[in-house]
Amino acid sequence: MSHLISKAASGLNYKWRRSLSTYLFALPYFLFMVAFGLGPGIYAFLISFADFKSGVPRYFAAGLKNYVTAFSDFRFLDTMTNIAEFLVVSVPLGIALVVLIALLLHMRPGRLSSALRTLYFIPGAVTGPALLLLAIFMFSPAMSPFGFIQRALGYDSFDLLIAPERLPIIFTVIGFFSGAGMWIAIQYGALEGVSTEVLEAAKIDGCNAWQQALYIKFPLIRPYIIYQFILIFAGNIQLFVEPQLMGTTWISANVPQQWAPNQLAYSFAFDLGNFGAAAAMSLLMLAVGLGAAYFVIRWTGFFDIKA
Amino acid sequence: MSETTPLTDATPTALQRLKVFSRRTFGDIGPVGYFLRFAILLLFALYFGLPLLWLLLAPSKDQFEIISLNPLAFGSWTTVIESWKNVNAYVHGEIWLWFGNSVIYVVSSLLIGMAISIPAGYILAVARFPGRIPLLWLTLITMLLPPSAMVLPLFLELNLVHLINTAWAVILPACFFPFGVYLTYVYYSSSLPVDLLDAARVDGCSEWLLFRFIGLPLAKPLLGLLAFISFNANWNNFFGPWVMLNNSKLYNLPVGLQSMIASTSAIRPGFNTTPGLLKFQQADAAMAGLIMIVPVVIVFLISQRYVVGGAFTGSVKG
Numbered sequence: 297m298s299h300l301i302s303k304a305a306s307g308l309n310y311k312w313r314r315s316l317s318t319y320l321f322a323l324p325y326f327l328f329m330v331a332f333g334l335g336p337g338i339y340a341f342l343i344s345f346a347d348f349k350s351g352v353p354r355y356f357a358a359g360l361k362n363y364v365t366a367f368s369d370f371r372f373l374d375t376m377t378n379i380a381e382f383l384v385v386s387v388p389l390g391i392a393l394v395v396l397i398a399l400l401l402h403m404r405p406g407r408l409s410s411a412l413r414t415l416y417f418i419p420g421a422v423t424g425p426a427l428l429l430l431a432i433f434m435f436s437p438a439m440s441p442f443g444f445i446q447r448a449l450g451y452d453s454f455d456l457l458i459a460p461e462r463l464p465i466i467f468t469v470i471g472f473f474s475g476a477g478m479w480i481a482i483q484y485g486a487l488e489g490v491s492t493e494v495l496e497a498a499k500i501d502g503c504n505a506w507q508q509a510l511y512i513k514f515p516l517i518r519p520y521i522i523y524q525f526i527l528i529f530a531g532n533i534q535l536f537v538e539p540q541l542m543g544t545t546w547i548s549a550n551v552p553q554q555w556a557p558n559q560l561a562y563s564f565a566f567d568l569g570n571f572g573a574a575a576a577m578s579l580l581m582l583a584v585g586l587g588a589a590y591f592v593i594r595w596t597g598f599f600d601i602k603a
Numbered sequence: 604m605s606e607t608t609p610l611t612d613a614t615p616t617a618l619q620r621l622k623v624f625s626r627r628t629f630g631d632i633g634p635v636g637y638f639l640r641f642a643i644l645l646l647f648a649l650y651f652g653l654p655l656l657w658l659l660l661a662p663s664k665d666q667f668e669i670i671s672l673n674p675l676a677f678g679s680w681t682t683v684i685e686s687w688k689n690v691n692a693y694v695h696g697e698i699w700l701w702f703g704n705s706v707i708y709v710v711s712s713l714l715i716g717m718a719i720s721i722p723a724g725y726i727l728a729v730a731r732f733p734g735r736i737p738l739l740w741l742t743l744i745t746m747l748l749p750p751s752a753m754v755l756p757l758f759l760e761l762n763l764v765h766l767i768n769t770a771w772a773v774i775l776p777a778c779f780f781p782f783g784v785y786l787t788y789v790y791y792s793s794s795l796p797v798d799l800l801d802a803a804r805v806d807g808c809s810e811w812l813l814f815r816f817i818g819l820p821l822a823k824p825l826l827g828l829l830a831f832i833s834f835n836a837n838w839n840n841f842f843g844p845w846v847m848l849n850n851s852k853l854y855n856l857p858v859g860l861q862s863m864i865a866s867t868s869a870i871r872p873g874f875n876t877t878p879g880l881l882k883f884q885q886a887d888a889a890m891a892g893l894i895m896i897v898p899v900v901i902v903f904l905i906s907q908r909y910v911v912g913g914a915f916t917g918s919v920k921g
Contacts (some may be wrong), residue, residue: 329745333745337753473651544865
């Protein structure tokens with residue numbers, strides 16, 4: 297009897313040891329996830345109910361006041377409208393053009409296609425202040441290689457070109473320059489995954505390259521397009537760097553100090569010291585991001601994990 | 604289906620020759636489509652390429668030439684040397700301090716990030732343990748959350764533990780690399796012989812030994828890809844470090860570049876915060892920008908081997 301118990305005990309010991317080492321593999325990552333992935337979200341939630349009037353957070357002292365402060369700020373509605381306009385312009389355009397370029401490149405895979413993909417990708421290295429620097433020069437009709445187009449359209453100076461009503465398209469142009477290359481590479485990769493047998497069968501049936509692209513390739517990369525939609529949507533809602541740098545580096549009446557919602561959050565935090573209201577704004581943006589994440593997980597079956 | 608010339612015709616007519624030529628050159632795209640495709644791709648090549656070309660040429664033109672000369676003209680080598688000197692002179696060559704910081708931050712978060720991500724992705728792929736599915740869910744969710752939504756709460760969090768304004772405020776958050784874990788997971792899921800692992804387990808092999816002798820060696824191709832993605836994301840990281848760092852000696856390149864440009868007259872003509880500061884011109888700003896961009900381009904070109912077209916999708920076409 298006792299040898300059965302000791303056998304069972306040693307079995308348990310063995311399983312326990314194996315489980316322990318398994319968890320150890322994932323533990324550091326889990327800790328970092330809590331600290332830097334989940335933690336900020338949870339902490340922001342806490343902070344949004346804290347009172348910062350005395351400079352030090354008094355948790356739960358503010359109730360919903362921070363939310364009211366944030367959402368009733370005179371700039372709130374403007375920032376929301378701005379970002380909505382930006383999304384309406386940048387998301388459909390961004391996706392349509394990326395998919396178009398990827399399809400066109402894939403029609404004739406070869407050295408030219410490969411070289412072009414690299415060229416389209418390199419601007420992704422230009423970000424932050426370097427990107428803004430470039431943008432300011434590209435949008436100055438006097439200095440830009442595109443100047444002749446701008447002057448032909450009637451914009452003779454930077455100030456004329458960068459008017460508030462044109463900011464959504466301006467930021468789209470800047471963002472596409474920097475971000476499209478990576479997405480083109482991703483969609484091209486997705487196209488590479490389309491079964492060659494299907495394509496060949498279609499070709500035999502008389503399908504030309506354009507029909508192939510439209511009726512076979514395009515539908516088959518749908519999951520990736522959806523994925524791109526969600527990520528670009530969630531990412532563009534967070535627009536901060538370009539309007540912030542443009543607003544502060546080039547002080548002009550045309551770019552309001554808080555154009556995008558994220559800038560408003562930033563202003564609450566660092567101009568007013570009201571981290572509670574900033575957290576409320578952050579949470580709003582986070583909620584939209586989570587909503588997008590939820591959609592992607594449902595729509596693309598991301599959770600079909602091979603067990 | 605190719606047209607066959609009737610046996611009776613000895614020489615093809617001009618029309619037939621044209622048709623053959625058309626089919627060979629334009630294939631199934633067709634002549635109209637061929638030129639349309641070419642035109643569109645060329646337009647985009649100009650859209651992406653001209654600003655880059657301008658940036659490359661900008662350090663060669665002084666502030667008058669940059670307006671008066673053709674935007675794509677080359678100015679003079681003297682100006683290039685001048686702008687190099689000016690950039691170096693800014694606060695006694697602070698740009699190189701920033702460059703060094705950037706390298707330290709990027710390499711540190713790369714090493715730490717990979718050290719925690721690869722084992723995690725590996726164990727998610729090969730072992731069944733309670734909490735595995737939730738961990739995968741969480742990885743995906745956090746992967747899709749835009750980092751800029753987290754910067755402010757992250758700032759407050761790090762403030763609590765007094766890490767603000769230290770290198771750790773930049774390095775540590777960057778070590779959380781859910782995309783890397785997911786890629787590793789997908790990679791191991793599709794490339795590891797699970798039966799082999801089970802057999803070894805039955806023979807009493809520990810998880811750690813399995814990882815060390817089977818998992819790790821298999822990871823080599825993955826390392827290159829992860830390193831490239833991590834480098835790209837962290838070298839250009841602006842928003843986080845901008846919020847976390849106050850001390851200009853700790854700035855990475857993007858933040859330093861921003862502070863340099865914002866305080867000079869390169870962008871705001873006539874505005875000069877620091878009297879006595881060398882007159883910073885557009886050429887100098889462009890030169891500084893190039894210093895920031897060139898390493899990324901070099902790393903990209905070097906790592907082309909690992910980033911083959913569809914590698915980003917994490918799936919291997921069988």
